[in-house]
Amino acid sequence: MVILSITSINKFPMAAAMLLLGLVVANFGITGAQSVGVCYGRLGSNLPSPSEVISLYRSKKINRMRIYDPNRSVLEALRGSNIEVILGVPNPDLQSLANPSNAASWVQKNVLSFRSNVRFRYIAVGNEVSPVNGGTSGFAQFVLPAMKNIYNAIRSAGLQEQIKVSTAIDMTLIGNSYPPSAGAFRDDVRKYLDPIIGFLAYARSPLLANIYTYFSYVDNPRDISSLRFTFFTISTCMGWFSRIPNLFDALLDALYSALERAGGASLDVVVSESGWPSAGGSATSMDNARTYYANLIQHVRKGTPKRPGRAIETYLFAMFDENQKNPEVEKHFGVFFPNKQPKYHLNFASERMWDILAEYNVTAAGSLISNM
Ligand SMILES: *[C@@H]1O[C@H](CO)[C@@H](O)[C@H](O)[C@H]1NC(C)=O
Numbered sequence: 001m002v003i004l005s006i007t008s009i010n011k012f013p014m015a016a017a018m019l020l021l022g023l024v025v026a027n028f029g030i031t032g033a034q035s036v037g038v039c040y041g042r043l044g045s046n047l048p049s050p051s052e053v054i055s056l057y058r059s060k061k062i063n064r065m066r067i068y069d070p071n072r073s074v075l076e077a078l079r080g081s082n083i084e085v086i087l088g089v090p091n092p093d094l095q096s097l098a099n100p101s102n103a104a105s106w107v108q109k110n111v112l113s114f115r116s117n118v119r120f121r122y123i124a125v126g127n128e129v130s131p132v133n134g135g136t137s138g139f140a141q142f143v144l145p146a147m148k149n150i151y152n153a154i155r156s157a158g159l160q161e162q163i164k165v166s167t168a169i170d171m172t173l174i175g176n177s178y179p180p181s182a183g184a185f186r187d188d189v190r191k192y193l194d195p196i197i198g199f200l201a202y203a204r205s206p207l208l209a210n211i212y213t214y215f216s217y218v219d220n221p222r223d224i225s226s227l228r229f230t231f232f233t234i235s236t237c238m239g240w241f242s243r244i245p246n247l248f249d250a251l252l253d254a255l256y257s258a259l260e261r262a263g264g265a266s267l268d269v270v271v272s273e274s275g276w277p278s279a280g281g282s283a284t285s286m287d288n289a290r291t292y293y294a295n296l297i298q299h300v301r302k303g304t305p306k307r308p309g310r311a312i313e314t315y316l317f318a319m320f321d322e323n324q325k326n327p328e329v330e331k332h333f334g335v336f337f338p339n340k341q342p343k344y345h346l347n348f349a350s351e352r353m354w355d356i357l358a359e360y361n362v363t364a365a366g367s368l369i370s371n372m
Pocket residue numbers: 049050071072073074
């Protein structure tokens with residue numbers, strides 16, 4: 001908590017100090033110490049070893065991680081780290097896990113045997129599967145059976161309240177997203193999605209959603225120009241860019257509306273990926289990407305217009321630039337270079353109080369609150 005031992009602030013006007021402390025105290029109560037998470041994508045030939053990566057997370061105070069498969073070296077490196085983990089089931093494994101005994105072995109091998117000192121938070125059963133996307137439609141029939149089987153195995157171990165079973169969707173499942181209150185899933189995915197939503201409500205699990213304002217912007221210039229018309233009074237590119245958080249809110253609230261229309265009003269959404277590339281496509285630059293990540297980290301603490309005041313659990317995509325991904329733009333989503341140097345100056349465990357200190361330009365005031 002706040003320690004008010006003001007000893008060496010003689011260069012610091014007392015009135016300003018008290019105002020500052022008041023603001024710190026007032027704001028500390030509404031934020032947790034929780035950081036955003038970061039997705040540990042591993043499709044790079046030049047990435048650090050898993051144990052180096054875990055150390056990097058810890059040194060940067062990133063205490064949530066999404067991984068995409070149950071790689072042994074990664075799970076071993078996570079032991080004792082205290083990092084909360086979203087563990088992915090790769091899409092090609094879904095069919096096998098639609099068999100209950102395979103799912104039970106999978107859970108035993110990849111979850112229960114690490115459970116004593118790895119903090120699993122969610123199991124993401126499948127990523128961005130869509131019954132109407134040629135690339136993933138073949139997996140669709142296995143998603144719900146695999147979810148149920150994994151849930152049953154988790155429940156047999158009595159862990160169903162600690163480790164939630166879900167799946168990660170992308171926003172192509174949304175038909176109408178504007179205005180957010182009219183958000184609805186595509187009619188042709190409802191047969192796939194409605195039973196999943198019903199299961200998540202039953203299991204009291206959140207839905208995971210990968211939400212890219214970047215791709216919404218690049219893929220739907222027509223929709224976005226209508227958003228721009230509505231939201232943005234400044235027509236320059238940077239004027240538009242500074243309003244990106246509104247587009248993020250709009251997409252997330254469209255998803256909440258879609259869930260309400262599909263019987264999922266009780267569900268929470270966890271943003272299981274969001275990011276902006278620094279190169280390789282239109283509107284990409286180091287500056288745009290830095291602005292996006294920095295704004296996103298600040299923004300998600302506040303909730304959306306539909307769910308105000310409650311932080312949105314969010315995972316940045318991704319930890320590193322990944323040189324084995326395609327197309328080119330996909331290689332540039334890292335917030336670190338593969339040599340572990342940060343691409344941007346980001347404060348992952350950002351607290352409201354640090355913003356205030358920065359605003360007041362009070363670097364020396366760290367001693368005032370060093371014991372929080
Ligand atoms: C797990 O990750 C390690 C380290 O990156 C890699 O060498 C290994 O091949 C991976 N194992 C599997 C089964 O993919």
